[in-house]
Amino acid sequence: MAPPRCFALELPDCTLAHFTLGADVSSYTDAPSARPDPGLAALLGPPGRSYSLCVPVALDASCGARVQAARLHQRLLHQLRRGPFQRCQLHRLLCYCPGSLAGGAQHGFLLRDPSDGPDTRCALLKLLGTCQEAPCPHLGEFEADPQGQLWQRLWALQDGGQLQVGRARVVPTAEPLLHPVVPDLPNSVVFPNREAARAVLEACTPFITEARAVLNLVDQCPRQVQKGKFQVIAIEGLDATGKTTVTQSVSDELQAALLKSPPACIGQWRKIFDDEPTIIRRAFYSLGNYIVASEIAKESTKSPVIVDRYWHSTATYAIATEVSGGLQHLPPAHHPVYQWPEDLLKPDLVLLLTVNPEERAQRLEGRGLEKTREEAELEANSVFRQKVEVSYRRMQNPGCLLVDASPSRGEVLQTVLRLIRTHCNGF
Incomplete structure (x- = not known):
């Protein structure tokens, strides 16, 4: 039965x-x-x-x-x-x-x-x-x-x-040990490999014209790419943590290539996919990471590479959106959902910029930038924001090194550069 x-x-x-x-x-x-x-x-x-x-x-x-x-x-x-x-x-x-x-x-x-x-x-x-x-x-x-x-x-x-x-x-009835959606996350929002995300957009091609364009770009990327001899640093953080300023400053200081996920070649369709359900939205961002990986492979043969957001962003927002309830319902630490996909080029270092909620709210005032659905949710829903932050901290292989981004821009830049020089050879 x-x-x-x-x-x-x-x-x-x-x-x-x-x-x-x-x-x-x-x-x-x-x-x-x-x-x-x-x-x-x-x-x-x-x-x-x-x-x-x-x-x-x-x-x-x-x-x-x-x-x-x-x-x-x-x-x-x-x-x-x-x-x-x-x-x-x-x-x-x-x-x-x-x-x-x-x-x-x-x-x-x-x-x-x-x-x-x-x-x-x-x-x-x-x-x-x-x-x-x-x-x-x-x-x-x-x-x-x-x-x-x-x-x-x-x-x-x-x-x-x-x-x-x-x-x-x-x-x-009794509460299960894991939130009911956790076993399904690899099939729905935290895709473990390129093909899983690709299958979702393939299913979307009859009603989203841009899905085929995204797939064509992904299919032009080699399935297996290798990092060059130079270091790759991904910088993560919620909006208004100074991420854009820091990534640009670090890129200038280290004479490094600056890449962004999603990449510019599909960024023009971001608004379209942001209006779709989570499974489609996350497939779009996941495939964007594989396009960025191909760019990283090329650029890291010539210079260091700084990446403004990468896989960790895609996964943390997906987990926080899909798992209902509060922090206690997130997948526990060391759960496989926090592991980096085996077929995605891995950075040498991931830095997570953090500021306290009050400071972040002050920085957001007057920015006037158009927000995605999830960015608006960050502002309106403190529980959602906390779930994103906790998910970031639970990421593994690689994990995130936390950087307090509350001080002045100059101080934050020096902290980031010090961490890069400490953890990455060649700087």
Whole structure:
């Protein structure tokens, strides 16, 4: 018998509440452990009414099916922020199979209608009726019985009408050792090699014209490249840590080539891919790293190379975006997701510029630069920023050397140069 599907609901305090669905009340006792925790009951029970939507994707789904599911999820998200749903609260919801090493977590939403509006369910079913993808998500509706137990009714559209296709009791379940999306990260956002990222953009070519252009550039790059005799230093950091200034200054001081990821040859399409779901966005940035690697191989035969962001940025933002909840839900230190891809040219040194949140906020004021979705999230969501920072610190092979970028530009430059001369031969 297949194990039951479980759900992970992100609560307002960035913890996760885990529950499963039982066939009927006779299967369970009235023990306190069988009752939902207060945070879960507050989001699923009265007053108000809550609804669930999860986008189906099979454990063995093809790359194309994953891309299709991600685009449907994003389209539903945009719709759930408009019209009759604006009065509702949106929470991240995952559906997963506990103990599965293959991943396959389904992303979805919990929609909380505080006023329990009579038309919300109809509007949601109408929204699902616009989905052309198969299989289409079912709509779950939560309710409490007179004893305070929570139940979920499952609705579907059939012949233009609403049809109840199931009813099950909400039962709390234990939190898994790893966040439900972690086993799936190499298939979805932290690609372990060039081919995994390439397969995603290949699946996008029917609807994103620029995907083919990116692939053509990637395919012109050798699959195996070797670093030249000169040193390669990657400099990482959040926006407003002084990264652009430092990389330029270090390049000038060391007479080094200055490269940037994503490279200029695909930078013109960055806005297009930033508007796509995470799996597509991260595939674009991952392939950009392989193009940069080809440039590094050429330039490092002639001079040292400074790289403004590289693989660590791609991975940390992906992990922080995909893993719901707070810092405690990130993959633990030394997890394979923090390892550098074996087929990507590796730098000799990675420096991570850091400033405290208050200083970074002051620097951001008045910059007036256009922000990506994730850069805007850094400013608005302190938990997301902390997840990015912690993920940076957990990177391995190579790890990041931290640099306090709070002092003056001159002091930071001297610190960076000292670290380069200490850790890299030839300077």
